[in-house]
Amino acid sequence: MEIEVGSILEGKITGITKFGAFVQLPGDVTGLVHISEIADVYVRDIHQFLKIGDTVKVKVLSLREGKIGLSIKKTMEKERPPRNQRERREGFEEKRREKGPRSVYVIRKIMTFLSS
Numbered sequence: 001m002e003i004e005v006g007s008i009l010e011g012k013i014t015g016i017t018k019f020g021a022f023v024q025l026p027g028d029v030t031g032l033v034h035i036s037e038i039a040d041v042y043v044r045d046i047h048q049f050l051k052i053g054d055t056v057k058v059k060v061l062s063l064r065e066g067k068i069g070l071s072i073k074k075t076m077e078k079e080r081p082p083r084n085q086r087e088r089r090e091g092f093e094e095k096r097r098e099k100g101p102r103s104v105y106v107i108r109k110i111m112t113f114l115s116s
Contacts, residue, residue, distance in 0.1 A: 013075045031068030
């Protein structure tokens with residue numbers, strides 16, 4: 001099986017260090033999940049999240065000089081709709097109307113400054 005950047009694979013934790021965890025991938029190759037790619041929260045001790053023998057789902061981040069960079073947290077990211085499709089918070093439009101157009105506000109400030 002050929003490993004490509006962006007692919008999501010399943011592997012087994014084979015080793016844990018201070019800086020990350022080694023994962024055995026299909027094809028008998030090993031990659032590293034850096035400590036910053038284990039969870040969405042701050043990870044002080046990797047042992048609180050993983051143990052040797054755990055089966056994990058990982059995303060391939062990089063392939064450089066025979067080294068495979070992996071991420072567990074990128075497989076757990078929630079899909080966010082594109083920005084223009086997200087719903088705005090309730091009351092947003094009312095607040096905008098209360099202030100009036102930005103240009104009117106700026107002109108009032110300038111006039112106040114000039115008249116003083």
